[in-house]
Amino acid sequence: MAVASNRSSFSSDTKDALTREALQQLHCRQALAAALAFYGRKSPSEFHTQRPAVARMFWALLEDRKTRPIRKLQSQRLRKQPSYMIALPSELQKAAPKPRRRCDRIAELRGAFLACGSLSIATQGYHLEFTPPDAHAAQRLSELLHLFGFPPKAGVRKKRCVLYYKDFERITTVLSTIGAYAAVLRMEDVRALKETKNRIHRLVNSEAANLERATNAAAAQRQAIDFIADAYGLRKLPRALREIAELRVRHPDETLAELGRRCNPPATKSAINSRFISLMAVAARLRGQSGGL
Numbered sequence: 001m002a003v004a005s006n007r008s009s010f011s012s013d014t015k016d017a018l019t020r021e022a023l024q025q026l027h028c029r030q031a032l033a034a035a036l037a038f039y040g041r042k043s044p045s046e047f048h049t050q051r052p053a054v055a056r057m058f059w060a061l062l063e064d065r066k067t068r069p070i071r072k073l074q075s076q077r078l079r080k081q082p083s084y085m086i087a088l089p090s091e092l093q094k095a096a097p098k099p100r101r102r103c104d105r106i107a108e109l110r111g112a113f114l115a116c117g118s119l120s121i122a123t124q125g126y127h128l129e130f131t132p133p134d135a136h137a138a139q140r141l142s143e144l145l146h147l148f149g150f151p152p153k154a155g156v157r158k159k160r161c162v163l164y165y166k167d168f169e170r171i172t173t174v175l176s177t178i179g180a181y182a183a184v185l186r187m188e189d190v191r192a193l194k195e196t197k198n199r200i201h202r203l204v205n206s207e208a209a210n211l212e213r214a215t216n217a218a219a220a221q222r223q224a225i226d227f228i229a230d231a232y233g234l235r236k237l238p239r240a241l242r243e244i245a246e247l248r249v250r251h252p253d254e255t256l257a258e259l260g261r262r263c264n265p266p267a268t269k270s271a272i273n274s275r276f277i278s279l280m281a282v283a284a285r286l287r288g289q290s291g292g293l
Contacts, residue, residue: 010183014119014183018114018179019053019054019057028106030061031101032108032110033058033092034108035107036054036057036058036114037058038095038096038111038115039130039133039141040111040114040115040133045093047085047092048085050081051084056070062089068087070084071085095137105147106178108144109177113178113180116132116137117130121186121190126166126167126168126187127171128165130163131162132163133160141163142163145174148174148177175187214255217276221276221280224279224282224283225245225248225249225279228283228286237279237282241275241278244275245279247259255269
């Protein structure tokens with residue numbers, strides 16, 4: 001439920017923000033109106049949307065808006081949002097010619113998102129999709145997206161074609177193209193937060209793994225030292241090996257670097273590691289394995 005709510009909220013916020021940004025040129029507004037009618041139709045003569053802001057924007061784009069009121073339709077399904085319907089004028093009941101101007105193509109892409117698009121940020125990733133009303137609309141939208149250099153992935157859900165993106169960079173490029181800059185900034189913030197959390201998790205996991213390896217190594221060193229003490233005697237060891245063996249016994253939880261600072265004279269981490277390797281070799285010889293003093 002949380003993912004669904006997130007998806008609905010993010011899509012709604014993005015669409016509402018886009019409706020507040022009016023297009024300046026008349027031909028761009030006409031292309032936007034044609035796109036909303038084409039991608040948002042539920043029948044040849046009706047435009048439907050679940051966003052009241054989108055309904056108001058489309059209504060404002062109509063020339064004979066006073067004769068075409070916005071009708072609110074309550075859903076019969078529990079918790080289903082109401083939809084808003086506007087009767088289409090005859091000139092918008094057929095698909096408009098494909099726009100030639102780039103700005104008009106952008107207006108059509110914006111209209112497609114407002115009419116049949118959705119956007120979500122979930123724990124598993126990012127998702128932008130379009131659910132056109134029929135195969136013809138899906139084909140036209142796919143060609144438009146290819147024309148912009150944004151080839152979408154395609155699938156079928158409930159016998160309807162779905163065009164979608166899951167790549168972060170591609171999604172933000174599409175959103176930037178249609179002017180949804182607030183959504184892009186929000187996605188950037190979410191990605192930055194996710195990357196920070198992932199980096200922290202990796203550091204914590206790495207530190208935990210290093211600590212476990214150090215603990216296991218220290219335990220193995222203690223066992224070897226105890227065996228040498230019983231089978232051979234620490235006093236018979238060379239001074240450097242005897243010193244590090246005694247330090248490990250007195251300080252079982254310290255790191256190699258910390259033990260090195262306790263040596264007289266102080267020794268590097270690499271030198272301390274070499275001394276423990278030598279101790280392990282002594283223990284191996286005493287157990288009848290390869291190695292020597």
